[in-house]
Amino acid sequence: MLEKALKGSPKYYIWIGFLLLLILGGSGVYMLQLMQGLTITGMSRDVSWGFYIAQFTYLVGVAASGVMIVLPYYFHHYKKFKDLVIFGEFMAIGAVVMCLGFIVVDIGQPQRMLNVLLFPTPNSILFWDMVVLNGYLILNVLVGWTCLECDRQHLPHPKWTKVLAYTSIIWAFSIHTVTAFLYQGLPGRHYWLTAILAARFLASAFCSGPAILLLVIMLTQKVTTFKANVEGIATLAKIITYAMVVNVFFFLLEVFTAFYSGIPGHMHSIVYLFKGVDGHAELVPFMWTAVALGLGSLCLLIPPRLRDNIKLLPWSLAILVIATWIDKGLGLLIGGFNPTPFETIAPYWPTGKELIVSLMIYSLGALVVTILFKIATEVKKETGASQKEAVPAEN
Amino acid sequence: MNHTRRNFLKFAGLTAAGLCVASAGGALAVSGAGSAIRDDEKVLKAKRWAMVIDTKKVGTKETIAVLAKACHAAHNVPDIPGKQNIKWLWAAGFEEAFDQPNNYMDEGLEKREFPLLCNHCTNAPCVRVCPTQATYKRADGIVAMDYHRCIGCRYCMAGCPFGARSFNFMEPRLHLDLAALNKEFPTRMRGVVEKCNFCVERLAHGKQPACVEASQGALVFGDLSDPASEVRKVLREHYTIRRKPALGTEPGVYYII
Amino acid sequence: MKLYNGGKIITGLVIFLGIFLAPLAYNAGKAAYIQPKLKMPENEKECVESKEFMRTKHMQLLDQWRDWALRDGQRMYVNSKGKVFEMSLQKTCMKCHTNKAEFCDKCHNDASVTPYCWDCHVQPEGLKK
Structure with a gap:
């Protein structure tokens, strides 16, 4: 099916060329990082993880979010998601590729990376994160690719894909739980040392991830003949709304615990983020922007009339994505x-260099997603499924 | 056609597997026949190494700088300006060191500086999180590092609640006086984490840690599991505290207040 | 039997073989490889193990020494003749082999390998900026 990615309109080629250019430019800066070390980043002895790991964390959520489509489809036989399933799976592939990319650029000795496999260490959560992320990548490649190939040939999906799809649903929860465990098991980092962190991660993933996916699908509808089921989109928007409500609720639980107990360690990070400490208020404008946008997105998503307004929905989703990104990515x-x-x-x-390297990884992810979505839409066009001209399929 | 290709693949697979087994077997028998390994006769041994610091004796920036200099010279620790710096032993005030602000403290204690270093915790979070066992716990309680194996993921730095670890953001040799290197000890390379090693290389040949030697008796080092040891004697006689005991890491460095 | 796309396949094969055999063509007619002359220690005739062993297995030996000394805390190596050495690159190996450039580098350069020992370990000649 890969050949479908090779034939496209001039616009498609310009976009691919643009992404390749960004990747090439970014890899130049990455070479510089390889030669000079992580000193080109803004990280320090005290803030020893930075933008790279933050993007990794955010994107694990995006990867896990495909499950918000796959789960209703497989567990509840919600057929309206039928034409979206493949996009959820392919989005997950792009997101996991970016996750792995951000890990690679973050480590100081990438050529020794395989030491994680040579000396497997089950007591390290990073080892498990490596296992679940790669496993999730393989699951999505296998299930997504095989099902699409079968659709193309008008064959029923093989039984084993169903088994793997069920596995991948459970697995999706595990990847973000394990990623939260990276943080929440560390003594002495109070902002992370909280049992609700994994739940917060999942909630924020299940709103921001499908929001990004929905935005990309809307874009796909603009540039291809693909047309998603309208009811399916409305249902996904509903799921995003619920997840965002839960996400905000979980954060407020943190605020209550910290400030009602009055324990300095619990309050300190939150005070630094929202008010500033010792004259340091670098993040205050960002955090309040996140609050405003987060609440704004809820105002636009909760009333059904606003949520179902297909012209307004992209904006509501965009500000939700920005809000969750500031919360989790910064x-x-x-x-x-x-x-x-x-x-x-x-x-x-x-630093600027750090951002350029990050842009390289994001472009790589965009390239993967573009190619996979191109293949998926071409196959759907070929089989006549979910097309603009056609009457919405009666699934 | 199909049949022969199948057989070819089978054969190729078996050959590859065979090669793997053969090379693995080869790696086992390396050292010369009849060779053996052992300790140096002078080695200092313990079940649990620990350190007691008399902060009444080393309580100023100047006195602690002497310790840090001895340590950093012995281990070729670079002097990097700015926030990407590297330190194995350094000085900090009471609140920074002990995480427990106390108002109306006695003036002497308020102004006192405390030497900070790796605590060589019994339940070391850095050992727990390291994905390659590049940080590991020795049988004698020392939390050691294998710089050959470290991939520079810096998980240990996030895990350490004492800020004892430094990362080589850049080539450390750019910030070392190359003429004054300790030629008995390596430097580190860019991209690995490093920290105090309780002078394991000196203990192996019967010497006390470099900071203890330079402290003129203010630092005591010994076996915590031996009731007759010098550290146990000092601990019996003085009121001591450890850093962040509530976290349960069981630090091996005690401070006489 | 008919060969489909024969032209393309044969062109491809020729290009592949050309690239594959290029090193042979490049080196054809040149003098045979001669092992480099190494500067051997003046005061010491015998190494930790036999010359043959060291030549072929020194990397594995150093690998084991590192794990024994660092991870197991056993720092002394008793060789097959009963002689004792401290397992240390800087304190043992380089005390006799006092010149990295005239010893290590000679073979390593010829074999085009760059082991990263010297990224951390200090070579006996000392370091220059």
């Missing part, structure tokens, strides 16, 4: 490392 990491173990504040901000 606040989580920087708030976790601040205050430092010495009760001091160590400001962190990514």
Whole structure:
């Protein structure tokens, strides 16, 4: 089926060329990082993880979110999601590729990376994260690719894909739970040391991930002949809304625990993020932007009339994505490392080079997603499924 | 056609598997026949190494700088300006060190500086999180590092509640006085984490840690499991505290207040 | 039997063989490889193990030494003749082999290998900026 990615409109080629250019440019800066070390980043002795790991964390959520489509389809036989399933799976592949990319660029000695396999260490959560992420990648490649191939040949899906799809549903929860465990099991990092962190991760993943997916699907509808089931989109928007409500609720639980108990360790990070400590208020404008956008997205998503407005929906989703990204892609990491173990504040901000390398990984992910979505839409066009001209299929 | 290709693949697979087994077998028998390994006769041994620091004797930036200099010279620790710095032993005030702000403290204690270093915890989070066992716990309680194996993921730095670890963000040799290197000890390379090693290389040849030697008796080092040891004697006679005991890591460094 | 796309397949094969055999063509007619002359220690005739063993297995030996000394805390190596050495690259090997450039590098350069020992371990000649 790969040949379908080779034939496209001039616009398609320009987009692919643009992404390749970004990847090439970014890899130049990455070479510089390989030669000079992570000193080109804004990280420090006190904030020893930064933008790279934060993006990794956010994207694990995006990868896990495909399950919000796959689960209703397989567990509840919700047929309206039939034409979306493949996009959920392919989005997950792109997201996991980016996750792995962000890990590779973050480690100091990438050529020794396979030591994780040569000396397997089950007591390290990072070992398990490696296992679940790669497993999830393989599951989605196998299930997505095989099912699409079968659709193309008008064959029923083989039985084993169903078994793997069921596995991948459970697995999706595990990847983000394990990623949360990376953080929440560390003594002395109060912002992370909370039992609800994994639940928060899942909630924020299940709103932000499907929101990104829905935005990409809307874009796909613009540039291809594909047309998603309208009811399916409305249901997904509903799922996103519920997940965002839960996400905000979980965060408020953290706020209550910290401030009603009054324990300094619990309050300190939150105070730093939202009010500033010792004259350091670097993140305050961002965090309040996140609050405003997060609540704004809820205002636009909760009333059914606004949520079902297909013109408004992309904007509601976009501000939801920005809000969750600030929370998880900035606040989580920087708030976790601040205050430092010495009760001091160590400001962190990514450098330009760090952002260019990150852009390289994002472009790589976009390239993977573009190619996979191109194949999927071409196959759907070929088989006449979910097309614009056609009457919505009666599934 | 199909049949022969199948057989060819089978044969190729078996050959590859055979090669793997053969090379694995080869790796086992390396060292010369009849060779053996053992300790140095002078080695200092313990069941649980620990350190007691008399902060009344080393309580100023200057006195602690002497310890840090001895340590950093012995281990070729670079002096990097800025926030990507590397330190094995350094000085910090009471609140920074002990995480327990106390108002109206006695003035002497308020101004006192405390030497900080790796605590060589019994339940070390850094050992727990390391994905390659590059950080590991020795039988004598020392939390050691194998810089050959470290992949530089910095999980240990997030895990350590004492900020004892430093990462080589850049080539450390750029910030070392190459003429004054300790030629008996390596430097580190860019991209690995490092920290205090309780001078395991000195204990192996019967010497006390470099900071203990430079401290003129203010630092005591010994076996915590031996009731007759010097550290146990000092611990019996003085009131001591450890850093962040509530976290349950069981630090091996005690401070006489 | 008919060969489909024969032209393309044969062109491809020729290009592949050309690239594959290029090193042979490049080296054809050149003098045979001669092992480099190494600067051997002046005061010491015998190494930790036999010359043949060291030549072929020194990397595995160093690998084991590292694990024994660092991870197992056993720092002394008793060789097959009963002689004792400290397992240390800087304190044992390089005390006799006092010149990395004239010893290690000679073969390593010829074999085009760059072991990363010296990224951390200090070579006996010392380091220069």
